[in-house]
Amino acid sequence: MEYSHCHNNSRLNKHAESDASRCIQNLAHWASAVEEIRTWPEYSPQPLRALPGMSQKLGINQLYFKDESKRFGVDLGSFKALGAPYAVYRILADEVHAKTGICPSSAELRTPKYHDITQRVTVCVATDGNQGRGLAYGARIFGCRCVDYIHGHVSDGRAEAMKELGAVVIRIDGEYEASVARAKEDARMNGWYFVSSTSWSDFDNDVPQHVMNAYMVVLEEAFDIIPAVDQITHVFVCGGIGSIAAAIFQGFYTRFYKIRESSTTLVPPEIPRFVVVEPSNADCLLQSAKNGQMCQSEGSLRTLMAGLACRAPSPAAWKVLSWLASDFLAVPDSVAVEGMKALASGSEGDVPVVCGESSAASMGIMLGARMDQSLREKLGLNEKSQVVLFGLEGATDPQIYESIVGKSPNDVFDAQNRFYGSTPTLPCSL
Numbered sequence: 001m002e003y004s005h006c007h008n009n010s011r012l013n014k015h016a017e018s019d020a021s022r023c024i025q026n027l028a029h030w031a032s033a034v035e036e037i038r039t040w041p042e043y044s045p046q047p048l049r050a051l052p053g054m055s056q057k058l059g060i061n062q063l064y065f066k067d068e069s070k071r072f073g074v075d076l077g078s079f080k081a082l083g084a085p086y087a088v089y090r091i092l093a094d095e096v097h098a099k100t101g102i103c104p105s106s107a108e109l110r111t112p113k114y115h116d117i118t119q120r121v122t123v124c125v126a127t128d129g130n131q132g133r134g135l136a137y138g139a140r141i142f143g144c145r146c147v148d149y150i151h152g153h154v155s156d157g158r159a160e161a162m163k164e165l166g167a168v169v170i171r172i173d174g175e176y177e178a179s180v181a182r183a184k185e186d187a188r189m190n191g192w193y194f195v196s197s198t199s200w201s202d203f204d205n206d207v208p209q210h211v212m213n214a215y216m217v218v219l220e221e222a223f224d225i226i227p228a229v230d231q232i233t234h235v236f237v238c239g240g241i242g243s244i245a246a247a248i249f250q251g252f253y254t255r256f257y258k259i260r261e262s263s264t265t266l267v268p269p270e271i272p273r274f275v276v277v278e279p280s281n282a283d284c285l286l287q288s289a290k291n292g293q294m295c296q297s298e299g300s301l302r303t304l305m306a307g308l309a310c311r312a313p314s315p316a317a318w319k320v321l322s323w324l325a326s327d328f329l330a331v332p333d334s335v336a337v338e339g340m341k342a343l344a345s346g347s348e349g350d351v352p353v354v355c356g357e358s359s360a361a362s363m364g365i366m367l368g369a370r371m372d373q374s375l376r377e378k379l380g381l382n383e384k385s386q387v388v389l390f391g392l393e394g395a396t397d398p399q400i401y402e403s404i405v406g407k408s409p410n411d412v413f414d415a416q417n418r419f420y421g422s423t424p425t426l427p428c429s430l
Contacts, residue, residue, distance in 0.1 A: 002282065002367030004330040006057050006289045008322070010270070016323035023173025023316045026090035026203040027250060033086055033213035034220050036106065042072050046218075048225040048388075051235040060385040063364075065343070066222050069394025071352040074409065076137060077394030078425075079218050079244060080130040083211035084123075085138030087195045088211045092118045092142050109142045118143040122192040125149070126172075126179035128306045129158035129396055131332045131357075136165035149183040149190070153177050153302065153309065157397040163376045175301055177311045187229065199316035208316070212247050219251040222388065230259045234379070234387040236362035238277035239328075240308045242317035248390060249274045249324040274327040278363045279303035283330035284312050285321060290328075300375055302402075304333040307358035307393065327379060331361050331368075331398055337404055339363030340402045343391070344405045352415040356393035356401065363389055379383055 010016040013381065029213040037043055041400040047067050055063040073079045089106045095113045100169045104114055125135050132148035139146035146167040150159055150173060162169050180198070187194040197215070201210040216330050223229055237245040254271060260268040281299035285339055294313055301309045310397045313321075339360035346352035353364065369376045381387075395401035395409035403406045 001335065001375065002280075003284065003285060003335070003365070003368070003375065004333055005375070006328045007378070008289050008325050008328065010322055011326050012323065017318075019297055020319040020323040021203040023085070023199075023246075023319050024250060027207060027212055027247065028054070028254075030213040030216035030251075032141055033210065034217050035083060036089075037086060037217050037323040040106065045221045045271065046071055047225070048222050048224060049351055050193070051348075051350040051355055053344070054348045056367075058366055059383055060381060060387060061383060062386040062387075063227065063262035064222075064388045065139055065353060065355075065356075066218060066388065066390045066392075067353055068218065068359075069356075069409075072137065074394060074413070076133055077128040078134065078396060079215060079392040080134040081137060082134070082214040084125065084131055084195055084196060084209050085141065087207050088123055088130055088135065088138035088142050088144065090206070090322055091123065091193050091195075092121060092144060095121055106142070108415050110402075112143075112236060115143045117192070119145070119271055121145065122147060123188065123195050124183050124187050124192050125195050126176065126183040127162075128150075128176065129161070130307055130393055131164060132159075132162045132167060132169070132195070133396075136162050139401050140166045142152060147183075147186070149179040149186075151179045151414035155306070155397050157399055160308075161247035161396075164185050168341045175311055197299050197317075198241055198314040201316065201355050203316045208259055212243060213237075215244055216251055216391070217389075218390070219248050223251075223255065226388070227410075231386050232272050232388055233270075233385045234273045234275060234381070235390070236275045236277060236365070236387065238305070238308055238361065238389045238392060239276045240358075241310045241312070241314040242276070242285055242321050245274075245276050245388075246314075246317040246323070246391060253324055275327045275329060275362075275379065276321065276325050277334075277365060278328070278330045279305045279308050279361075280330045280332050282309045282311070284310055285318070285325075286328035286330045287316060288313055288318055289325070305336055305358045305361065306415070326329035329365060331365060333357075335364035336361040337364070338403055339365075340401075342367060344407065346419060351419045353391065354394045354401070354409045354410050354412045354416075355391040356396045357404070358396075359392045360388070362391075370420060
């Protein structure tokens with residue numbers, strides 16, 4: 001299997017920890033965001049899939065897959081449906097409070113009670129699709145306006161999905177970073193809110209904090225289901241600008257730190273390997289790790305993994321990853337394709353799973369490592385390994401998904417339903 005790998009030599013050292021300390025402190029209080037989202041009428045916990053057949057094939061102890069393909073319904077189907085709507089709720093609650101002195105609940109913002117205030121507010125973002133859909137969804141349910149900026153490589157299907165949710169969609173010539181610059185400038189000039197997890201200032205700004213805190217719903221759900229968190233040895237998360245990987249790794253580190261502090265055993269559990277996965281043509285995090293400082297990818301950014309096609313990391317997220325990530329991997333699109341197909345097929349007697357292009361490369365890497373002893377050794381995979389893959393999106397463009405997998409997402413969901421209909425117990429799945 002073709003890949004590039006970099007082991008992070010600064011992992012867990014004191015200098016990297018010092019650089020990341022403000023970011024970690026600013027993101028340490030996610031409980032209230034998780035509690036709030038769990039009250040929303042559309043909320044239901046999303047499953048962690050146990051894949052025992054694939055575990056045996058791969059020669060590891062356990063393989064778990066966090067499945068976000070139905071988050072707030074298959075039309076959203078992404079972890080980003082958590083962050084943007086929660087940020088919109090917090091923005092609008094603050095607007096109402098500033099004008100009335102009243103702090104409205106999220107339930108009140110869903111009614112017309114404060115629409116005379118909220119309908120004057122505009123939120124915007126630069127997006128490859130998932131964040132834009134999440135923001136448009138949040139704007140629709142809480143009663144404000146939404147503008148999504150997309151770059152030239154975003155598919156028409158993803159653009160149309162944003163429009164169907166009520167967003168104004170503006171396509172920009174150039175790369176993702178060009179759409180970010182345009183969105184930020186338009187927000188500045190018009191008094192709009194730019195809603196993104198990217199932070200240039202250690203997550204000390206309310207909006208990136210809100211987005212990142214909401215993402216922790218994904219992790220808390222996983223913790224609720226994993227049979228023995230202290231036995232997890234590897235955590236794989238997709239890259240992009242690095243925000244979701246930083247959040248998940250921080251959450252795991254925090255949990256393991258508490259476990260180690262309370263451990264009465266002579267040998268407390270080791271912190272898992274935290275592995276970041278990127279496209280070869282958009283490998284800004286791997287290149288930053290290689291250079292020992294944040295830097296840009298020199299790749300073309302042309303990749304099937306559209307949600308990861310970023311030129312440069314989030315500065316604040318990079319500080320967290322520089323401290324916590326153990327490994328950075330960049331792979332060609334073919335690895336993501338193999339991962340999508342393997343998950344959809346339900347091979348080895350496991351449940352079929354829908355996973356989109358931007359989250360499937362981790363599964364492809366596990367398949368590749370089965371046949372590549374060198375990669376297996378670099379990642380420290382063996383028969384005792386317990387691995388969690390975070391599948392953070394479903395079929396975000398159903399036409400593209402079907403063209404890759406050879407079956408529609410609905411076909412895979414139907415097979416999933418048949419699997420559970422014939423299975424009396426559902427280990428590690430909600």
